[in-house]
Amino acid sequence: MRRRTAILISGRGSNMAALIAAARAPDFPAEIALVLSNKPDAPGLAQAKSAGIAVAAVDQKIYAGRDEFEASMQILLDIHRIELICLAGFMRILSASFVNRWRGRILNIHPSLLPAFRGLDTHRRALAAGVKVHGCTVHFVEPELDAGPIVAQSAVAVREDDTPETLAERVLEKEHQLYAQALALVASGRVRIEDELTRIGFD
């Protein structure tokens, strides 16, 4: 049984597109059953729709507060019988109660090698810190921002002449591969959370 997966986006949706492409393989253990955006004009929504995926926008601006906004998202996730959530450039902080409800079933991709460079503007900050290796992380989501058991990471070497843009481009290529691999691991039941860490690869 392929796990019914929702992708939550806010913008461009290149990680979303990579997950949709990976899930086209018949033996991929997840199916993308819904793409949900908090911004109705997110370019990724149109792309998902033309790929034949169910899409919905829950416009945060029309809700009185975060509880109402998240309740609306939860209804859509229920209607589509979603089992796993992938945050893919979803730039909205989720409440502890939403995250706890999905604990162990909600993943995020972050453009740094966590726990380094949580938050925004990771590539510029990595260059300013002079790191020689940078990258991306897929992790289970916890209420604390950019924290949670790490499922997979991918590294890139930092070059002398890198700008935030050139570094972002190379990291993004890695993100696209990494997210599909991490989702496959989780959807196939090969990732277990133990003491806030993951154990991977058991049968």
Ligand code: GAR
């Ligand atoms: C990606 O680089 C993702 O890692 C990052 O936003 C970008 C979204 O691009 N996410 C975060 O910074 C979350 N804290 P995409 O819309 O093309 O996938």
